Every structure is written in C-alpha cells, then in structure tokens.
Amino acid sequence: MYMVYNVGDYLHVAPFDSTEKDPLCSLIFNPSAVRDGHPCCHAYYPTRDGLDLLVGFANGEVLLMSLRAQLQAPPGNSRPIVAATLNPDQMHDSSRCSAVLWAPRGNGTQFLVCHASGSILVYKKNPGMTGESSGKLLSSLSSKSTGSNPCSTISLACGGFNDAAFCPDGSRLAVACRDGSVRLLEWPSGACLGGYQSYYGAALCVCWSPDAALLASGGEDDLVTVYSVADRQVVAFGEGHASWVGRVAFDPWLCSTSSSGGPGCQVQEKYYRLGSVGQDTSMCLWDLMIEEDPLVNAATGQAGGLKRVASQSQVNIPTVSSSANLAAHQHQHHMQPDQQAAAATAHTRSTSDVALAGVGASAGTASSRTASGNLLALLKQQQPHQQATGAVPQQAAPVAPSLPRREMTMLPPVMQQRIHVEPVSEMLFTEEAIFTGCCSGQIKCWLRPGLLSSEEPG
Template sequence: AADLSKPIDKRIYKGTQPTCHDFNHLTATAESVSLLVGFSAGQVQLIDPIKKETSKLFNEERLIDKSRVTCVKWVPGSESLFLVAHSSGNMYLYNVEHTCGTTAPHYQLLKQGESFAVHTCKSKSTRNPLLKWTVGEGALNEFAFSPDGKFLACVSQDGFLRVFNFDSVELHGTMKSYFGGLLCVCWSPDGKYIVTGGEDDLVTVWSFVDCRVIARGHGHKSWVSVVAFDPYTTSVEESDPMEFSGSDEDFQDLHFGRDRANSTQSRLSKRNSTDSRPVSVTYRFGSVGQDTQLCLWDLTEDILFPHQPLSRARTHTNVMNATSPPAGSGGTNPGSNGNSITTPGNSVPPPLPRSNSLPHSAVSNAGSKSSVMDGAIASGVSKFATLSLHDRKERHHEKDHKRNHSMGHISSKSSDKLNLVTKTKTDPAKTLGTPLCPRMEDVPLLEPLICKKIAHERLTVLIFLEDCIVTACQEGFICTWARPGKVGLLSSQNQANSPSGTVV
C-alpha cells in the first residue's frame, strides 16, 4: 500500500478548515496537477501539490459568498471552469483565468424556474463568478455531473434532488427524500440512474430516464454521508461514455480493461432492444454513513425491469407483509434478541424478495436467528415507514445527538418553527405518496449485500478503485481495502502512482 505517512504535499491552515476538494483529470500530468480546495469560510484555493505552487485564491475577501463551501468540482472537459456550492444554497461558476473583483458582484436574472434561479454577473469587464445558481431552500450539500458532463444533479438540505441540463439551465426532474435533508449524490457509470443518501438513513435510486424513484435501500442506522457506484463490478456497455466526473470518483482515471469490456458486451448485446430485457445487468454501488458502516448494494434486473406481472405482484405482496405489523409488535433493532416477534413476513422467506439479499444466516452471523432477523427487519421497516419519530428516538436513545440533528427542523421543540415548516410548499405530508416521494410500500426495498462496521468515527469518504476500495473517517484514518483476489497485487509502486495517494 501507499506510504501515507509521507504525503506529496502538506499544508496547515489556521482560522479556516478545508471542507472539500477536486483534481482536474484533464490537465493532470506526472509533473503537475490542478487541485481545488474549498474552505469553511467560503474561499476556494487552487494549488499544485506536486510543483508546490499556490496559484490563486478565489472569493478571498468573501464578497461573493461568506458561507461554508460544501462541494467543488471541475466542469467536465474544461481546463479552466469549475463549480462551487455553498451552505447558503448558492452555486457559482468560476473561471481560473478571471479575477473575483474588489467589490461585491451585481447580478442579472438569466433564468428562473421552480425552486431555482440563475443569474449572470453584471460588470464592464469579465469577472468571477460567471453564473450564480440559487437552488432550493437551505444548504446545497452536494452536486455531481453526469458521466457525459451534460447534466448536473444537486441535493439540498430541503430534501430535494434536482437534476438540471447544465448548458441550457433547464430543470430535468426532481425527487424528495423520505424525510430530512439529502447529503450525497452519485451517477451510475452509464448515466441512467442516480443514487442519493441522507438524513432518512436510506439510499434512494432514481431513474434519470423515467424521472421516478425505482428503489430504496435500508441498511444504515444513521445518516448516509457518501454514495458511490463501483464501475469495476457494474455491467456497462463499451459504447457508453466513460468520463467519470460523478461524486467521490474524482480521484480515478477510470477505464475498463479490454477483456472485461468484451466479456460484458456479449451479455449486454440485447440491452437497447425493446422486446427483451438484458440477460444479466447488475449495478453495484456502496454507501458509508455516520453509523460507521459500509454497505454494498446490487441493483439487479428485477428492480430495473419490473415488467413481468408475476414478479411485480410478488414483490408488492411481500413488501406489504413486511410493513404490515403494528408498531408495537416489536421495537427491537435488527440483530437484537427479540425472540417474541412474529410477523406475517416470516411465513414468506425472505421477507424482502430481492435477488441481492444474502441468506439471513449470513447477515445475522447465526443461522438459528434467521427468523428473528426476518421479523426484526420487518417490524423495523414498519416502524420506519410510519415516521414515528418518538419511537425511533427511544430506540436510539444512545444516539440522541445524531437523532436530534437527524430530524432537526421537523422535530423542533419550537412550535413556531414547526408551524413555519408545515406552511411551506415542501410540506412532507403533501409530497409523501406522490411520484416525488412514494410511500415505503410502493417501491422495492433493497437489502445490503453486506453491511460492515469499518471505523470508530463517522465515515466521510468512499472511493472505488480497480484493485481496492478507499474509505476515510472523521478520526483521520484513510483505509484501503483490497478487493477479493487482489491482496497480493497491492504493490507499493502501484499505489504510489495512484492519485489517491494525495490527500488534502
């Protein structure tokens, strides 16, 4: 593995903290790399960690935005344009060649739509920012460009995913979280699906083509902080655009080996035909959360193509069974000794009929507890689906600090604040059960392939590389996890050449 005790470059900042970063893969060479770093006070710095040069500081006087930088990304295919999101809910488009000016910028409305507005900067000479996007209510937590660079997916504290055509500044589609803010977003390698994670402890899969939620995944016990697709175990056509600019895959120079692409090509030859679905299509993605767990998920053809009436009916029945027991039938967490639980779900094993479900004995590490596990998951889902905040708080009393934040504005003690939220047009009660936010029983519920505690503190990074998976947590540990069969192949030279060796 790489020697992480000897960084290529090290910088210590006082009075402000780095919050996010992005490398420019288009201009990167062995001798030079352009790295953007966003800060808690609103500035953005452009540095070259190899040449040890500090090129520029943007928003230095904080005249453009004083709030924390939440996400920064180079615009795909551009050597000079980059996009910066802030906790103010604004995004700004910068050009590295332009200055930021000595006065606060004046804006002129370019385009306005539902819950968003885009302004251009009014000035005699061209200056930064080129554009100002105002998106949703509350902080804009993360954004990700589609693999072809044409679309932009944004997730906000108001719980909405909004997908824009970046060049034409048109809103393509929206989705609402089950509750709470959305914290992270990523695109599938072929750009057909978007996965989000957030304060509802769920991962949500949204179809870009159909503009609808096609599945949710429940495996985390707290907020989901990062979601990322694994392009090396995802079946993708060779002809699809492979410019990876999505969330948390910034470090990678991604390309499929020729033999791998050819082997998947034959299986996917029918993919674009309308009369038959592919023989085998699987998207693998991962998520990490504040519960210190890594979850891996498979998105399989029974979820992607539910056109067979029989399988669709069976799915619906079992999900309904799993959510039907009353909240009082068992308040135990999955894995605890709730032997008294009996639910209708037990009579139809497994309770959540997904092709990616492990045998329950493997999940609970004890075959004898599998039926308990079924019931516990089922009752857990039913309680989760009823949005009974009080019960959830009791169950997680040891995590009160997380849960209080988790519901934030919704479970606020201030009745004024509560009334204010219920009066807004994004009232959760009005969106629940609509295509924006289907009920839990209306879409398939995925189970994680694996759910493993891998840290002692909240996890903040998840990156899939060809030979390993990289994670990092708030304790400051960066871990590389070898893929099966790759343990002996992790040579130090291979790691040293990998861009993931540079950590800010």
C-alpha cells in the same frame, strides 16, 4: 499517483499505494492564510497550466493551487502555494463551500462552486496565471479585478447544497439539497430536468452510475435511494445503515449489461454494485439487477421502461407491506422519546456475516449471473391501452414527492460491516481496492479478494 484528503485545518497529499506512510506534504490553512475558514472540500483535475487543485472553505472562499508546485516545495513546508483566491472576503457568497467541481467540458479552464446558500458560482481561469511560481499570491479573482468572475450564477430555492456530481458525459449536474430533494440540472443552463424527495431529512450525498442511467443518494433518513433517470422515478431504497449516510458510490468495475430472451423480445438486464458509508461507522455494499421492458422502450424510443428490480443478497428481506416492519424501520434517533422504548424491543435487524476480505467480490460475470429468488418488487405495469397503442405516459413532476413507506422497494445489503471507529465520510472505488476515510483522518485500503489471494506467499 496521489491521494488528496482534508482533515480539520489540514490538506494532506499521500502516496496512493500506501495509506500507512506519512503524507508527502501536509498543508495547514490557519487564520493567517484563510480568514475564519477551514478546508471542507477539494477537487483535482490534470490541466496543462499546472493549476489543477481547487480547495473550498467554510467561509466561502476557494483557493486555486498547483499540486505539482506543492510537491516540489522544500521538505517540511506546510504553507500552501496559492495561485488565486476566488470569492475573496466573501464578496459574492459568504456561506460554506459544499462542493467544488471542474466543469467536464471546460478542459480545465472552468469550474464551479456549490454553496450552502443554494447558489452555484461558475468561474473561469485568468489566462495570465501560471502554476509554477513561488509561494506568493499571484492574483485574486473577482468581478472587480477581471470583470468576468464569476462568469455565471445559478440559484435554487432548495435550502442549500450538501453535495453535487456531474454525470459521465458532463451534460447534467445532480445536487443533494438540504430540503431533502435531489435535483437534476441541465448543464450549463441550470434548468431543472427532474429529481426526487427523500423520505426524511436532508440529502447529504449523490453519485451517478457509470452509464448515467441511475442516480444514488444518501441522507438523514439512513437510506440509500436509487433513482432511474429515464423513468423519472425512485426504483429502490437500500436499508442497512443505522445513522446518516455520508457517501455513496458506484463500483465501475462491477457494473455490466446482458440480454436474455428470444429474437424481437430481448430483455436487457443491467447489474450494478453500489457502496455506501455512514456515521454508524459501517460500510454497505449493494448488488442491483435492473430489468428493462423492451415493449416500453420501443414505445418511448428511449432507454427506461423498468420491469423489475432484484437483489442478489442472501440477507433476509423484510416484508415491505408489513405494518410491523414499517414501524420497526424507524430508527430511534428519528423518534420521540416515548417511542424509543417501544422500538428498542420491537426492532430487530439482520446483518450479513461477510468478512472484510470479501469486499469487492463479484458474484460472477454478467453472462453467468441470474436474478436472485429474492425478487423485491414488480414495478407498476403500464396501462393496457398504453401497451396496445404505444402511447407515451405523461411526464412526471420535476421533483417527485417521497413515496409512502408501504410502496417502497427495500433492498438489503450483500455486505454490511463496521470498518472504522469514527463516522465514515468518504469511500473511493479503484480497480484494485476500496478506500475509506473517517472524520478523524484515518484512511483504510480494502483489497479486492483476487489481489489479496494472489499476493499471499506460496
């Protein structure tokens, strides 16, 4: 198993179990290989034909490569072995590649590229390509040469894309947009199914929960936003970062479901672990408890009907309705110069004293966990006549507007710690550890506590 990451003009492939060793191979994309571009995103998917690696560039081009061929190249080889070039010479879109993704229902034959212009280009592989050849350029995919690529295009008036993610079953695509919106698109039609607007600035990253019930995003408002897909509303905001949030991710090994209550009125409680990293060089972990109302579920015939949102954090929770606290949350880089001096003395922030060895620690099994006394909010109750007659509420607007600050449900992190010197741009949960990466290319591995204690001698 390998770890692939890009830094500057390089794409590195390193051993998954050791971040301290030198990469197995380091590919450099200089102007002779890719004109006026450097790698800014990549995606891997195991395929039968060996063409399993996509690399997107700042000039809009995308290279299709074989990871196996790169690893089998002679030692010291830093030249990329390219199987195909998509969007050559910026033929279809000259803007930056914000994300490259393999279509989950394409069996490794279809992939898409999200551009900073707001376009999604969908491509199909050329059946004549192979991934086991030498370093020669095998083919160049374009509409002129194949007549089929890109096979479809989706355009949104959203200011451009910053990130994108498929839900686990591949039926929906979430995109984080530069206009501050996060939108849910039906795949492959591209129809907008819903979404929400950030509190401030652009949305920079987005991810799905393992059960596809929640959507989380981060952006220039320094907040982590949690959105209920079934209820079409934002249910919580995570406040803990002091700068832009660069990556969010759910921990699939610490997400669970339990039921409570008597027969016929069981309340389903879902527990989620969410992580985030940002330009403040810190990592935050969030524990969410979502309680669903069975009466609303029975009336609508589908999951949803959120009753309350709670956190198991021991960090002091600010009073959300306090006007003083609302003003204090506005970080200085969001303020005018004359406001920064006043905010510097009025703004105080509490941090959790949790050691890095505790990263990934569970608060107990789903059956033993109980809702914290720090209940953050009770969501709006359904109207009395709706509860009595079972009437379904009207559908919300496709993209919900930003909430006023006094109506936000604020969640504190269960862990907040500075982990890098440079801004942190990536995080990845695995069964054994959490991997984080910063803009300078440093990768760190944080073992889960159980594994850390079991590996100690004696």
